[in-house]
Amino acid sequence: MLADKKIVFSGVQPSGNLTIGNYLGAIKNFSRFSEDFKTFYCVVDLHAITVRQVPAELRRRTYETLALYMACGLDEKKNTLFVQSHVPAHAELGWILDCYTMFGELSRMTQFKDKSAKNAQNINAGLFTYPSLMAADILLYQTDLVPVGIDQKQHLELARDVAMRFNQVYGDTFTVPEGYISTDTMKIMSLAEPLSKMSKSDSNQNAVVYILDSKDDVLRKFKKAVTDSEACVRYSEDKPGVSNLMTIYRAFTGKTFEEIEREFDGKGYGDFKMAVGEACADGLAPVRDEFARLMADKAHLETVMKAGADEAAYYARKTMSKVRRKIGFVN
Numbered sequence: 663m664l665a666d667k668k669i670v671f672s673g674v675q676p677s678g679n680l681t682i683g684n685y686l687g688a689i690k691n692f693s694r695f696s697e698d699f700k701t702f703y704c705v706v707d708l709h710a711i712t713v714r715q716v717p718a719e720l721r722r723r724t725y726e727t728l729a730l731y732m733a734c735g736l737d738e739k740k741n742t743l744f745v746q747s748h749v750p751a752h753a754e755l756g757w758i759l760d761c762y763t764m765f766g767e768l769s770r771m772t773q774f775k776d777k778s779a780k781n782a783q784n785i786n787a788g789l790f791t792y793p794s795l796m797a798a799d800i801l802l803y804q805t806d807l808v809p810v811g812i813d814q815k816q817h818l819e820l821a822r823d824v825a826m827r828f829n830q831v832y833g834d835t836f837t838v839p840e841g842y843i844s845t846d847t848m849k850i851m852s853l854a855e856p857l858s859k860m861s862k863s864d865s866n867q868n869a870v871v872y873i874l875d876s877k878d879d880v881l882r883k884f885k886k887a888v889t890d891s892e893a894c895v896r897y898s899e900d901k902p903g904v905s906n907l908m909t910i911y912r913a914f915t916g917k918t919f920e921e922i923e924r925e926f927d928g929k930g931y932g933d934f935k936m937a938v939g940e941a942c943a944d945g946l947a948p949v950r951d952e953f954a955r956l957m958a959d960k961a962h963l964e965t966v967m968k969a970g971a972d973e974a975a976y977y978a979r980k981t982m983s984k985v986r987r988k989i990g991f992v993n
């Protein structure tokens with residue numbers, strides 16, 4: 663343990679405008695750890711370049727992702743908020759862990775298979791070794807707990823395997839992390855294809871609700887959401903569209919599935935979709951307002967990211983000096 667408290671680490675890629683999947687599956691949960699844990703929340707820009715990015719957009723989204731962290735309730739005084747590329751130890755440990763991660767393990771990662779299929783013209787080595795860098799992000803801070811959506815479970819298990827492998831060769835070096843997957847919102851699905859995850863890089867704009875969408879856009883997207891022909895609001899595996907909307911409605915209203923089924927008993931999908939849209943837009947409104955306020959003061963965001971990087975680098979240095987010594991690098 664590097665600090666008196668247990669350590670939490672998580673990150674989000676500035677690879678697109680953040681979605682309600684990123685919000686409900688990850689960021690919204692981050693602030694619950696601020697009091698009792700030492701928390702590191704990172705904007706993982708090194709990961710984002712595994713897919714080609716427009717430089718000006720990557721820069722803008724890096725600021726925006728940090729501002730969204732803060733707008734979603736992460737107080738910079740209680741959480742270490744920083745940008746991954748500002749702490750070079752991530753890349754250094756990433757390389758080292760590449761040498762302790764097996765080709766076969768990386769080949770089995772479903773995200774690599776999905777993203778290679780989506781980016782067939784740019785299947786680069788970084789896309790393949792993404793999970794070793796993610797392991798480095800986590801292990802660098804001797805992390806105990808990693809709050810993520812369920813799509814990251816396989817990467818997290820790999821991080822645990824790599825930590826255990828390294829520890830077995832060199833003796834106790836890394837804390838073996840646990841995942842924290844919020845079961846309520848672990849996977850928010852696309853509104854257009856409810857069997858696929860809602861993703862910020864989806865090219866179909868109607869499939870994705872962004873945290874910063876206007877109320878009109880949110881309502882319009884929910885109105886178009888794919889459901890089924892049964893016209894009955896009921897949670898069931900064979901009703902993926904309706905079940906996904908119920909999950910989103912539950913997350914924004916706190917109602918249970920039974921309460922939602924009763925509320926829309928005998929009503930059509932039109933009313934239901936409108937209610938989900940209203941609840942989502944109202945839930946996001948304070949985040950949008952706070953985001954606008956924070957983005958108007960870029961200098962403050964820069965102060966936050968600088969202080970965060972300094973603090974993160976302090977903790978990272980401790981781990982790196984241990985790792986270098988164990989491996990046999992000359993000090």
Ligand code: AQP
Nearest residue numbers: 675677683684687688810811848849850860861862863
């Ligand atoms: N649809 C989702 N439901 C629940 N959780 C989700 N997360 C992402 N999508 C959903 C969680 O958000 C965190 C940050 O994700 P990320 O930016 O590191 O990458 P990702 O998982 O690849 O997210 P996207 O939106 O699908 O990005 P792109 O399109 O760039 O690949 C993670 O904790 C993730 O679980």
